[in-house]
Amino acid sequence: MPAPLSDAILFAVASLVDDAQSEDRRDPTHSQIDFIVGRASLTAGDPKAHGQTVGKAKRIRAVLSWALANNRPQGEALVESLISFLRAAGGFRPDSSNYVGTEPIKNAVNAFRAEGFILSSDGELHPLVLDNLTGVQMTEALKRYIRRAQHGNEDAALITGTAKDLLEATAAHVLVERTGLYPTGANFEALLGMAFVAVGMVTAAHPVQPSEPWKCKIERGQFTLALGINGMRNKQGTGHGRPWLPTVTDVQAKNAVRSMANIAEWLLHAHEQTP
The missing domain is CATH 1.20.120 (Four Helix Bundle (Hemerythrin (Met), subunit A))
Structure with a gap:
């Protein structure tokens, strides 16, 4: 099942790719975002494609917001790709220079759980299994x-x-x-x-x-x-x-x-x- 997309999730995911608050660069770069957004066929919703200069968080938020209104399946694919990229880049590992932070991860966990998905502390995303629920x-x-x-x-x-x-x-x-x-x-x-x-x-x-x-x-x-x-x-x-x-x-x-x-x-x- 692909990742879900909602208003809460688009804000939470955007926070996971927020711009670094120091001189250290945090992945994904804008170039990497170009690739991820392009692969999801969501360039039409990308501010950069329309000549705007925005930060990474605002850019992801804009693309996912556009997808929520115009192409939800591709937006869901983008959410899944971003989570996978962040996991591979060390975004969920506290000792990594790409670590996104405890608070953004907690917010993302809550946002995904509200849509029936589990986001683990190490960045694994999977649907909530219902067998044991009553x-x-x-x-x-x-x-x-x-x-x-x-x-x-x-x-x-x-x-x-x-x-x-x-x-x-x-x-x-x-x-x-x-x-x-x-x-x-x-x-x-x-x-x-x-x-x-x-x-x-x-x-x-x-x-x-x-x-x-x-x-x-x-x-x-x-x-x-x-x-x-x-x-x-x-x-x-x-x-x-x-x-x-x-x-x-x-x-x-x-x-x-x-x-x-x-x-x-x-x-x-x-x-x-x-x-």
């Missing part, structure tokens, strides 16, 4: 995945540390919260149906009732859409690369990820609102 922690972790998926992040369709996709993981969590367990042998349709019913939502199997609430039609549609999305999954490939069948186009995949996130969000919301 209760509120699991709910909050799922919400982070949902936010990423709503931006069309294809990798957010898969939940790190489990064999489930986002909808499966959400349904399983809701059932565990409601009943203390969930049937591991149930297929996707049965699992999702039980989760819907547990929080008072209707499925496609529920007959239309006279004068039923408006949300019932939406929930039936969501259930049917969820089954369609599940049919697009590459069941052999889940957890190992692209989660969709080879015949699924990029447009279809992005829409499926966003739809998956919206259904999961509705289900979690119903869980939190229903006694």
Whole structure:
């Protein structure tokens, strides 16, 4: 899964490449930033490319801000590249002349954790594994995945540390919260149906009732859409690369990820609102 990008992360990462406050030079240099930004195809958002002279921190902040608004996937790639570069350059090693400092690292750790990622003290960045999370922690972790998926992040369709996709993981969590367990042998349709019913939502199997609430039609549609999305999954490939069948186009995949996130969000919301 690529690194996340948010307002908090762009400020935190920019602080990691801040200009040295002494005569000692700290990598990355502007030339190295040229390469990293160019490789991420984000030159359009680079102040230097537009003739502006700015410090390194302001430059990175500007590029990531532009990416957040215009090209999030490439911005995420840039975040990952910058963290990798800093780790290789000694930015996370206290005895290195390139050490970025305790406070900037702590701020970055907090910013990444808020997006479901762990940044270790030595600069290793990886997604938070969810297998051992329960209760509120699991709910909050799922919400982070949902936010990423709503931006069309294809990798957010898969939940790190489990064999489930986002909808499966959400349904399983809701059932565990409601009943203390969930049937591991149930297929996707049965699992999702039980989760819907547990929080008072209707499925496609529920007959239309006279004068039923408006949300019932939406929930039936969501259930049917969820089954369609599940049919697009590459069941052999889940957890190992692209989660969709080879015949699924990029447009279809992005829409499926966003739809998956919206259904999961509705289900979690119903869980939190229903006694």
